[in-house]
Amino acid sequence: MMKNKWEDYYTRKARDEKWLARSVYKLQEIDQKFKLIRKGSRILDLGCAPGSWSQYGIKKVGKQGEVIGIDCAKPKISNLPNFRFISADILDINIKWLKNETGALDLVLSDLAPATTGIKDTDINRSMILTALASEIALGILKNKGCFVCKIFEGNEIKSFKTDMKKYFRQIRLLKPQATRKRSREIYLIGINFTGECQS
Numbered sequence: 001m002m003k004n005k006w007e008d009y010y011t012r013k014a015r016d017e018k019w020l021a022r023s024v025y026k027l028q029e030i031d032q033k034f035k036l037i038r039k040g041s042r043i044l045d046l047g048c049a050p051g052s053w054s055q056y057g058i059k060k061v062g063k064q065g066e067v068i069g070i071d072c073a074k075p076k077i078s079n080l081p082n083f084r085f086i087s088a089d090i091l092d093i094n095i096k097w098l099k100n101e102t103g104a105l106d107l108v109l110s111d112l113a114p115a116t117t118g119i120k121d122t123d124i125n126r127s128m129i130l131t132a133l134a135s136e137i138a139l140g141i142l143k144n145k146g147c148f149v150c151k152i153f154e155g156n157e158i159k160s161f162k163t164d165m166k167k168y169f170r171q172i173r174l175l176k177p178q179a180t181r182k183r184s185r186e187i188y189l190i191g192i193n194f195t196g197e198c199q200s
């Protein structure tokens with residue numbers, strides 16, 4: 001049998017534990033460290049396909065909570081009462097419309113990643129556009145004291161993004177989870193306790 005060149009410890013572990021993607025271990029590490037997801041939490045998962053972050057969220061929030069996933073690709077999650085999928089390109093999302101659909105939320109996750117070209121500057125720029133949109137959505141939709149987790153690619157813009165986010169959250173942390181592939185430039189920004197008012 002041909003071996004997938006990307007297969008590693010986390011890929012096998014995810015398959016054994018029936019998660020839809022190995023990236024679940026990145027969210028698990030972030031959540032275990034910062035205690036972001038609670039029973040009853042209402043979560044928005046931006047770039048949710050194939051669905052491992054939503055799967056993890058669905059389990060943790062329980063029946064009283066809800067996970068709303070957005071992606072232009074369809075996630076592999078079957079119909080569950082505490083999961084809702086919105087099929088959309090994030091570049092076209094109207095935040096007012098979205099807020100109307102979801103109400104104020106406890107947590108916004110963004111694992112959005114553009115299709116990479118291999119050209120470093122292009123990939124970083126495309127990722128920054130998604131990061132900026134994800135943060136705009138989070139700031140418009142989070143409850144007071146809500147939290148934000150956002151994938152970002154290491155580059156010059158990280159510093160200014162972090163400074164900007166500091167205006168809205170009591171604490172900002174950066175974390176490169178252990179499940180991140182060695183050569184990847186991705187890192188996660190975690191905004192804890194949103195201080196702004198959600199205009200819902």
Ligand SMILES: C[S@@+](CC[C@H](N)C(=O)[O-])C[C@H]1O[C@@H](n2cnc3c(N)ncnc32)[C@H](O)[C@@H]1O
Pocket residue numbers: 020021023024046047048049050051052053054070071072073088089090091111112113114115130
């Ligand atoms: C790394 S994957 C997310 C993996 C997911 N967290 C999981 O655990 O299964 C990134 C996702 O971002 C989505 N994406 C990228 N650009 C997007 C856009 N403009 N609008 C909506 N989704 C987008 C891709 O379709 C892809 O499913």
